Amino acid sequence: MITLSSHILDLQHGLPGAGMAASVYRMEPYGLLASGVSDADGRIKLWSPALQLTPGIYLISFDTGSWYAAQKQETLYPKVDICFSVSATHSHYHIPLLLSPFGYSTYRGS
Numbered sequence: 001m002i003t004l005s006s007h008i009l010d011l012q013h014g015l016p017g018a019g020m021a022a023s024v025y026r027m028e029p030y031g032l033l034a035s036g037v038s039d040a041d042g043r044i045k046l047w048s049p050a051l052q053l054t055p056g057i058y059l060i061s062f063d064t065g066s067w068y069a070a071q072k073q074e075t076l077y078p079k080v081d082i083c084f085s086v087s088a089t090h091s092h093y094h095i096p097l098l099l100s101p102f103g104y105s106t107y108r109g110s
Contacts, residue, residue, distance in 0.1 A: 002053040002086055006036075006044040006060060007096040007109065016042025017099060020067040027057040027083065053093070059083045062097055064104075075101040082106050 008017025023035045034047035065078030082095055094109035
C-alpha cells in the first residue's frame with residue numbers, strides 16, 4: 001500500500017496553511033481520486049475516500065484562490081497543481097506546499 005500526505009505552510013505569516021482544500025487526481029487514466037482539507041497544523045493526512053496509490057503519475061490540486069479569498073487577500077496563483085510520479089519502491093509520499101501570495105515551492109518530504 002502506498003500512502004500520501006501533504007503539508008501547507010504559509011510563508012508570508014510563518015504559520016500552517018490550515019483549512020485549504022486539495023484534490024488528488026490520477027493522470028493516466030485521468031480521474032479524481034480523493035479530496036481533503038488541511039487541519040490546524042496545515043497537514044492533510046486523511047483523504048476522502050481513503051486513498052491508496054499504485055505506481056503512476058498523480059496530481060494534487062490546491063485551492064489557493066478560495067483560501068486566500070477567505071483571508072481577504074489577493075494571490076497570483078488561484079490554484080497550485082503539483083504533478084508527481086509514484087513508484088513501487090516507496091510506501092509513502094509526502095508532498096509539502098510552501099506558499100506565499102506571489103510564489104510557491106514544493107519538495108519531496110518524509
